[in-house]
Structure formats: structure tokens, C-alpha cells
Amino acid sequence: MLWSLIFLGLVQSSLAAPPIKRWDAMAEKHSWTEVPQGWEYHSPAPQGMSFQLRIGLKQDRVDDLIRDLYEVSDPAHHRYGNHLSKEDVDALVAPHPESVETLNSWLQHHGIDPEQAVYRSGGGDWITHRVTVAQAEKMLGTKYNVYHRPETGSYIVRTLKYSLPRDLHDHVDVVSPTTYFGKTEAMRVNSFMQPEVPTMQYDLNQFNADADAGEIPASCARQVTPYCLRLLYKTIDYVPGATDRNKLGVTGYLKEYTSNNDLQEFFKRFRPEALGTKLNITLVHDGLNDDERPGTEANLDVQYAMAIAHPTPTVFYSTGGSPPFIADDATMTNTNEPYLDWLEHILNETSIPQTLTTSYGDDEQTVPVEYQKRVCSMFAQLGARGSSVIFSSGDYGVGPGLCYTNDGLKTQKFIPHFPASCPFVTTVSKSTGGIPEKTAGLSGGGFSFTFPRPSYQDAQVKAYLSLIGDAYSGLYNESGRGFPDVAGQARGYQIVHKGTVRSIGGTSAAAPVVAGIVSLLNDYQLTKGQPPLGFLNPWLYSEAASAFNDIVKGSNPGCRTLGFSAHHGWDPVTGLGTPDFEKLKALLDKRITAQ
Numbered sequence: 001m002l003w004s005l006i007f008l009g010l011v012q013s014s015l016a017a018p019p020i021k022r023w024d025a026m027a028e029k030h031s032w033t034e035v036p037q038g039w040e041y042h043s044p045a046p047q048g049m050s051f052q053l054r055i056g057l058k059q060d061r062v063d064d065l066i067r068d069l070y071e072v073s074d075p076a077h078h079r080y081g082n083h084l085s086k087e088d089v090d091a092l093v094a095p096h097p098e099s100v101e102t103l104n105s106w107l108q109h110h111g112i113d114p115e116q117a118v119y120r121s122g123g124g125d126w127i128t129h130r131v132t133v134a135q136a137e138k139m140l141g142t143k144y145n146v147y148h149r150p151e152t153g154s155y156i157v158r159t160l161k162y163s164l165p166r167d168l169h170d171h172v173d174v175v176s177p178t179t180y181f182g183k184t185e186a187m188r189v190n191s192f193m194q195p196e197v198p199t200m201q202y203d204l205n206q207f208n209a210d211a212d213a214g215e216i217p218a219s220c221a222r223q224v225t226p227y228c229l230r231l232l233y234k235t236i237d238y239v240p241g242a243t244d245r246n247k248l249g250v251t252g253y254l255k256e257y258t259s260n261n262d263l264q265e266f267f268k269r270f271r272p273e274a275l276g277t278k279l280n281i282t283l284v285h286d287g288l289n290d291d292e293r294p295g296t297e298a299n300l301d302v303q304y305a306m307a308i309a310h311p312t313p314t315v316f317y318s319t320g321g322s323p324p325f326i327a328d329d330a331t332m333t334n335t336n337e338p339y340l341d342w343l344e345h346i347l348n349e350t351s352i353p354q355t356l357t358t359s360y361g362d363d364e365q366t367v368p369v370e371y372q373k374r375v376c377s378m379f380a381q382l383g384a385r386g387s388s389v390i391f392s393s394g395d396y397g398v399g400p401g402l403c404y405t406n407d408g409l410k411t412q413k414f415i416p417h418f419p420a421s422c423p424f425v426t427t428v429s430k431s432t433g434g435i436p437e438k439t440a441g442l443s444g445g446g447f448s449f450t451f452p453r454p455s456y457q458d459a460q461v462k463a464y465l466s467l468i469g470d471a472y473s474g475l476y477n478e479s480g481r482g483f484p485d486v487a488g489q490a491r492g493y494q495i496v497h498k499g500t501v502r503s504i505g506g507t508s509a510a511a512p513v514v515a516g517i518v519s520l521l522n523d524y525q526l527t528k529g530q531p532p533l534g535f536l537n538p539w540l541y542s543e544a545a546s547a548f549n550d551i552v553k554g555s556n557p558g559c560r561t562l563g564f565s566a567h568h569g570w571d572p573v574t575g576l577g578t579p580d581f582e583k584l585k586a587l588l589d590k591r592i593t594a595q
């Protein structure tokens with residue numbers, strides 16, 4: 001009795017020396033009920049194999065970060081355009097000192113010297129340390145296995161569940177690699193080769209003559225070239241003036257390389273003024289680029305982003321993929337988590353391209369919720385620092401295949417796409433045809449089950465929901481973030497791949513084009529001494545909503561349904577519509593003049 005009173009007193013007065021933690025009292029952090037779809041168990045992970053273990057400490061002032069993001073991105077707020085510096089953002093995502101202390105003592109318990117051995121991100125919210133499988137298994141109370149994806153022949157090392165000491169749960173959001181499997185190579189299926197669309201055989205002079213006559217050439221409805229897009233979205237007369245400051249970033253993952261030979265051949269045929277323009281290739285986390293082995297996704301993204309934004313300098317970030325897997329090779333490290341690798345790199349740069357585009361994604365339900373939230377908060381950091389972050393919305397309509405949930409219950413639900421569903425990115429779906437444009441088949445769209453509806457889209461999304469009444473009730477989340485935000489052409493794109501012209505399509509095609517247009521708007525802002533547009537959505541859903549070509553016909557089938565229907569105003573098929581550069585630029589002008 002007396003002893004426990006003394007002990008209690010000790011605990012209460014122990015601010016300097018925290019109470020002893022029970023590191024053996026573990027509690028589950030995340031688990032799956034079954035091996036994620038498409039993957040198969042292969043073998044136990046080699047005990048001596050090592051990988052980078054990343055620990056995401058809780059960000060102490062993340063609410064302030066989100067508040068700041070909204071204030072600097074809301075045209076009606078007096079802080080609009082006052083973006084944060086790297087130091088500002090790092091301070092907001094820093095963990096509480098108690099979290100750092102608690103983690104450090106746990107690391108010490110496992111023989112890791114937190115001062116010597118550990119790499120910390122700028123904000124200190126991610127700490128990374130190389131461990132062996134045996135060590136990670138002990139720390140996380142788990143077993144790692146090798147899993148195989150027959151469809152792509154890829155292998156990864158993951159686990160179906162992991163735990164942390166109870167005393168760490170309030171301090172740690174997520175540990176990786178653990179339960180996020182991802183589709184790895186299949187992430188690139190956002191774009192489809194379209195052999196059925198004949199590739200373009202035309203006389204450029206004749207085509208230009210048609211265009212000069214004031215018409216969008218009829219061939220543009222089937223075969224899309226930069227010229228078609230520049231006419232359709234009205235960027236054709238704009239001459240960029242801030243190319244010494246403005247930059248456009250295109251991400252590439254998982255051995256999707258881009259070829260300069262193809263790029264130059266593409267320019268020669270479809271954007272002659274750009275011939276000779278070089279792409280800046282920045283390698284991230286053992287990323288490579290092999291000119292001889294280009295991927296269609298990377299070639300598409302780079303060719304169209306550059307053709308639209310020319311001569312804006314463009315950076316291609318090639319983030320490391322999975323090296324070939326040898327099951328008994330203890331040195332293999334194919335555990336990359338591409339978003340984290342790239343985000344860690346870019347958030348560490350002091351100057352970030354004002355516009356960034358990514359054409360990769362996963363089914364939301366296959367990404368652990370805590371992992372989604374952390375990655376989404378990293379996109380918020382990019383927005384707060386003044387970058388417009390663009391993502392494609394996916395190519396399976398409201399969801400691929402039968403659309404069963406993976407929570408063990410196998411109920412039918414629509415399957416949103418991530419990061420398209422993150423409220424801090426601008427998501428692009430697809431359209432096709434001449435004016436007026438139509439929806440293009442299986443446009444990814446719907447409502448997040450993870451992220452609540454942000455207030456910037458309240459009015460438009462509520463209007464849509466009241467229009468459709470109880471259609472699909474129970475299959476989607478009415479209070480979730482609705483996406484896409486906007487759309488762009490996505491069929492019959494003419495690219496040069498391995499020296500020949502090919503036709504390709506998908507939301508992958510639309511995202512770099514919309515990014516190119518946003519990059520031109522950022523250019524315009526900079527030439528007028530204004531800040532870049534940064535996180536776009538609060539502007540898009542307010543004053544800019546009228547500057548989009550509304551798409552009112554079609555739907556996005558999936559999950560054995562017809563999907564959602566397009567309507568006047570925002571809808572989860574084509575968002576607000578496709579961009580009209582001249583109208584958007586006029587809105588910027590109006591604001592500048594009003595200052």
C-alpha cells in the first residue's frame with residue numbers, strides 16, 4: 001500500500017524521467033483478413049535480408065498545416081497566395097518531443113542508437129533505419145513473407161499484420177514496409193494502348209491549313225495531337241514568359257523510363273517548335289532511366305506535358321522500382337514504396353516545381369488507412385508550399401471487376417482510387433470527342449471511404465447527391481470526398497514509342513495535359529509578379545468553376561453497374577469539366593486588376 005503510494009507519487013512527479021514503458025505489451029496496428037487480391041504467398045522472408053524501415057511519427061501540428069493550406073489556397077482569404085517555406089512546413093509536421101523521446105527509448109531497447117544510426121526527414125516526422133527481417137519481426141511482433149504477383153511476375157516482402165507496443169500507438173501513425181502491398185508494376189495500367197485507333201498519317205501542312213481556317217480539324221475527334229489539345233483548350237496563343245522560374249514536374253515509377261530519341265521524334269512530328277528541348281531527368285532512390293527501354297506511360301506523360309507547356313522546363317522524376325528478385329539473396333531490397341520514396345525526396349528540396357503530375361494509383365481499399373492519411377498529408381505539404389498537385393482518376397469507372405470489399409465480408413461496394421481520393425490533390429478524369437466533349441468510357445470517379453468531403457466542394461457535391469437521390473445507396477459513401485475535380489481528353493493520343501507513332505489513351509493521358517495547362521497558368525501568374533496557384537481545388541470550385549467546359553452526357557460504368565451519370569455542374573464522372581485556358585487566364589487577370 002505504502003509502496004504503491006510512493007510509486008504513484010513517483011509517476012506523477014516524473015516529468016523529466018518518463019515512466020518505464022512496457023515494450024512487451026504489444027497491440028495490433030494494422031492487419032488484412034486475407035492476402036491482398038492478385039498476390040500469393042511465396043515463402044518466408046530470408047531472415048538476414050535487410051531493408052529501410054520507415055516509421056511515421058504523429059505530426060504534432062498537422063491540423064495547423066491543413067488550416068494554413070486552406071487559407072493560402074482560398075481566393076477569398078487574405079492569406080491567399082502566401083505559401084509556406086520548407087522550414088514553415090517542416091515545423092508544422094514535426095512530432096511532439098514526447099513522441100520523439102518515446103520512440104527513441106523503444107529504438108534503444110532494440111539496440112538502435114537513435115542519434116547515430118537513424119535518418120530523419122526535415123520535419124523529423126519520418127525516421128528511417130536499415131534493419132534485417134529478423135530485427136523488424138521482433139520489433140513489430142510479426143512475420144515477413146515473400147509474396148508473388150503472377151500477373152506481373154513481381155515479388156515483394158510484406159506482412160499481413162503488424163503490432164507496436166501499446167505505449168507507442170499514440171505516437172506512431174504508420175510503419176513501412178508492412179501491410180501496403182500496392183499493385184507495383186500494374187500501377188501503370190492507367191493507360192491503354194489503343195491499337196484500334198489508326199495512327200496518324202497526315203500532312204502536317206494540310207492539318208495546319210485546316211486549323212488556320214479557324215476550325216478544330218475533324219481528325220482531332222479520333223486522333224489527338226498537341227495541336228488539337230492546344231486548340232481545344234485554347235492555350236495555342238499563349239507565349240510563356242517565366243520559363244526562368246516556372247517548372248513542371250512529371251513523376252515516373254517502377255521502371256517506366258522515358259526516351260529522349262522518342263521525345264525528339266515526337267516534337268519533330270507534332271510540336272516542331274520544341275525540337276531540341278531537353279528533359280531534366282532527376283533520379284530518386286536508385287531510380288534509373290534507360291533511353292533504350294522506354295515505357296509507354298512515361299513517354300506519354302513526358303511528351304504531352306512538355307508539348308502543352310513548351311518551353312517551360314520540365315523535370316522527370318524517375319523513382320526506383322523493384323530490382324529482379326532472387327528468393328535466397330539476402331541483399332535484395334525490393335521493398336520500395338514509391339510514393340513515400342518520391343515524397344521524401346521532393347519535400348526535402350527547397351524549391352519544388354509549381355506544377356506536379358502523376359498518372360499512377362491504387363484501389364483505395366488496398367492501401368492501409370493510416371498510410372493513405374500520411375501520404376495525403378504529404379500532398380498537403382506540397383500544396384502549402386505552392387505546388388499544384390495533379391493525379392489521374394483511374395480507368396475502371398466506379399470500380400474494377402466485381403467490386404467486393406476486402407474486409408473479409410465481401411460486400412459489393414464501389415472502389416474509389418487513391419491518391420485520386422485525397423482531398424489535397426486535383427484529380428483528372430477523361431473526356432473525348434469534339435466540342436461539346438463527352439465522357440470517355442470508364443472514367444475513374446466516386447467518393448472516398450477514407451476522406452470526408454472537404455468544404456470547398458460542399459455546394460457542388462450536395463447538389464449532385466440530391467439530383468441522384470437514393471440511386472446506388474449503400475454502394476458509395478455520401479459523406480466522402482467526391483472526385484474527379486476536372487477532366488481532359490483521353491483517347492487516341494498520338495505518341496512516339498520506340499521510334500514509331502502509336503495510339504494511346506486513359507486518364508494517364510489527361511493528367512499531364514491538364515498539368516501542362518495549369519503550368520501555363522502558373523507561368524502567367526509569375527509573369528505578373530503573382531504567386532503560383534498552389535493547391536487548386538478551393539479556387540476551382542469557387543470562382544473558376546465557370547471556366548470549365550461542362551460535360552453533361554455519359555456515365556462511368558463499373559462494378560457491374562452503369563456507374564454515375566454526368567450532369568450539369570460537378571459530377572463524379574468528369575468533375576467540373578475540361579479547362580478553358582482563356583477563361584481561366586481572364587479570371588486571373590480580373591483578380592490582378594482588382595488588387
Ligand SMILES: *[C@@H]1O[C@H](CO)[C@@H](O)[C@H](O)[C@H]1NC(C)=O
Nearest residue numbers: 247280281282315351352353
Ligand atoms: C534538374 O531538376 C532538379 C530538380 O528541380 C534540379 O535540382 C537540377 O538542378 C536540375 N538539373 C539541371 C541540369 O537543370
Ligand SMILES: *[C@@H]1O[C@H](CO)[C@@H](O)[C@H](O)[C@H]1NC(C)=O
Nearest residue numbers: 119121122344345346348349
Ligand atoms: C535532404 O537534404 C539534405 C540537405 O541537402 C541532405 O543532406 C539529405 O541527404 C537529403 N535527404 C534526402 C532523403 O534526400
Ligand SMILES: *[C@@H]1O[C@H](CO)[C@@H](O)[C@H](O)[C@H]1NC(C)=O
Nearest residue numbers: 449450451452453477479480
Ligand atoms: C464515410 O466517410 C466518412 C467520412 O470520411 C467516414 O467517417 C465513414 O466511416 C465513411 N463510411 C463508410 C461506410 O465507410
